[in-house]
Amino acid sequence: MNNMLSNIALVACGGAFGATLRYLIGFVMLSLFGKGFPFATLTVNILGSLSMGYIFMFMHQNNSIMSSSWWPLIGVGFLGALTTFSTFSMDSLLLLQQGALIKAMLNVVLNVVVCILAAYVGTLLVLKS
Template sequence: MQALLFVALGGAVGAMLRFGISEFAVWLLGRGFPYGTLAVNLLGSLLMGILMGLILSGQMENYPWRNLIGIGFLGALTTFSTFAMDNVLLLEQGDFLKAGLNIFLNLSLTILLAVAGMALVRHHL
């Protein structure tokens, strides 16, 4: 029951932050490209890399942090389903260049930032 509470608590905070970042991105950059989705996925991947680096190095206990931050907070902050839908909409609009760019940026940069987060922990903490 405690694990479920940690996931729910982290999820509530992550969802609110995701909403705020997405709205800010629309306000700042407009709706021409899914900047908000890209931003939350990049931030979430970097933070997940840091979290996993801390857990794997033994600097942080797996429980309850994995449930609170990894599954709850970062699970709600990042979004694969919105990423997929953003691309479907871009493709339906015939905007193949933006769809391709979005797919490339999300996939390559999220992996790169997860690796960077883990490397940051390994080399600096």
């Protein structure tokens, strides 16, 4: 039970930092690009996918993916709060409701395809190092 409480605390701490970074990235992207396209969500999903792929592969190669305190802190907490699939879904739905079908489809394709590629690149970065 102590380990469970420790992991919950790690997830909460990581989540606080991930959510804060998510907010800051959103603020910067909105300042740079405005509200015409959900660039903030796309940015955090790409960065989060790249980081998730890298960290997962690095920890997997070191046989420490689930036994380490790093996974609840970074993989579940930080990256879980940073990446925002629910926000991605709402952004896409709002674009559809606004009649912006092309923007909605572009948002879906970019988030899905680019984020999967980013996760793959993250794994390659570990394999090549």
